Amino acid sequence: MTSIVGTGLEGYIKRNARERALNRLAEAEIEARQIAERAERRAAQIREQASALATELAEAARQRILAQASLDAQAVQVRGREAVLQSVWQLAREHLAEFAPQERMAAITALLQDAAEQLGGGDLILQVNARDAALLDDVAMEALRDSVEPLGVTSLALDEARPPIMGGVVVHRIDRTPGASRAARRLVDNSWDERLRLSYQALREEVYALLCQSADTADQGRGILP
Numbered sequence: 001m002t003s004i005v006g007t008g009l010e011g012y013i014k015r016n017a018r019e020r021a022l023n024r025l026a027e028a029e030i031e032a033r034q035i036a037e038r039a040e041r042r043a044a045q046i047r048e049q050a051s052a053l054a055t056e057l058a059e060a061a062r063q064r065i066l067a068q069a070s071l072d073a074q075a076v077q078v079r080g081r082e083a084v085l086q087s088v089w090q091l092a093r094e095h096l097a098e099f100a101p102q103e104r105m106a107a108i109t110a111l112l113q114d115a116a117e118q119l120g121g122g123d124l125i126l127q128v129n130a131r132d133a134a135l136l137d138d139v140a141m142e143a144l145r146d147s148v149e150p151l152g153v154t155s156l157a158l159d160e161a162r163p164p165i166m167g168g169v170v171v172h173r174i175d176r177t178p179g180a181s182r183a184a185r186r187l188v189d190n191s192w193d194e195r196l197r198l199s200y201q202a203l204r205e206e207v208y209a210l211l212c213q214s215a216d217t218a219d220q221g222r223g224i225l226p
Contacts, residue, residue, distance in 0.1 A: 085200075085204060085207060088207060089196060089199075089200055092196060092199075093166065093192075093196065096166060096167060096192050097166065097167075099167070101135055104131075104132055104135060104167060105135055105140065107167065107168060107192075108128065108132060108135075108136075108144070108167075108168070108169055109143075109144060109147055111168050111169045111190040111195075112126065112144060112147070112148060112169050112171060112190070113147060113148055113151065114188075114190055115169060115171035115188035115190045116148040116151045116152075116153050116171065117151050118188045119171065119173040119186060119188055120152060120173075121148075121151050121152020121153045121154065122152065122153065122154060122173045122174070122175065123153075123154055123155045123173065123174045123175075123176070124148070124153055124155065124156050124157075124171055124172065124173055124174075125156075125157050125158075125159050125171070125172040125173075125174060126144070126156060126157065126158050126159060126169055126170075126171055127159045127161055127162070127163050127169065127170040127171070127172070128158075128162070128163075128165075128167075128168075128169055128170075129162055129163060129164070129165050129166070129167060130162045131167070132167060133158070133162060136158055141156070141158060144156060159172075163191070165191035165192065165193050166191065166192040166193050167191070167192040168190050168191040168192040168193070168194070168195060169190050169191065170187060170188070170189050170190065170191055171187060171188050171190065172185050172186070172187045173185065173186045173187070
């Protein structure tokens with residue numbers, strides 16, 4: 001009897017153990033499948049996110065490249081038009097350098113009169129470059145004095161200093177105050193160099209606009225612009 005009971009109990013235990021083992025294996029397999037499915041879904045999600053991110057980064061990179069290319073193109077255009085602007089003023093310099101002596105004297109007279117008017121007359125000192133100083137003999141200086149006397153100029157002397165200018169004049173007014181150790185000076189720079197610099201500042205935008213307009217017209221003619 002004991003052995004039968006024992007045998008039956010032993011079989012019961014083994015069956016339960018087997019069932020539990022099978023159940024555990026089944027549960028483990030189900031859990032494994034669930035883990036694999038979750039992993040696959042997560043992997044798919046990551047792939048989608050990575051793809052979206054890659055697309056976004058690629059688009060951002062494309063936009064940056066296009067923006068930089070546009071800036072580079074604009075810089076090239078600006079440099080090109082700036083070079084044209086410089087060439088325009090270089091031609092003006094070359095034109096002035098070709099002035100004949102009579103034209104240089106006429107320019108000196110006109111620029112001296114303008115400076116005298118700005119300074120309000122008085123005692124003036126005239127500075128010119130070495131090339132123009134050769135033109136200012138006693139007769140020429142007397143003619144200059146006569147031309148500025150109506151503007152209140154009481155005296156006009158030619159300075160021995162020769163400024164490094166292309167042409168034109170630099171004019172100083174000497175104000176002698178009684179009791180002062182040194183005379184005060186005011187000047188007007190009417191050299192061609194300064195006049196060209198001022199005209200460049202004043203006319204640059206206008207000339208640049210003309211260049212842009214000409215470039216756009218040429219592009220339209222080539223079919224580049226609508």
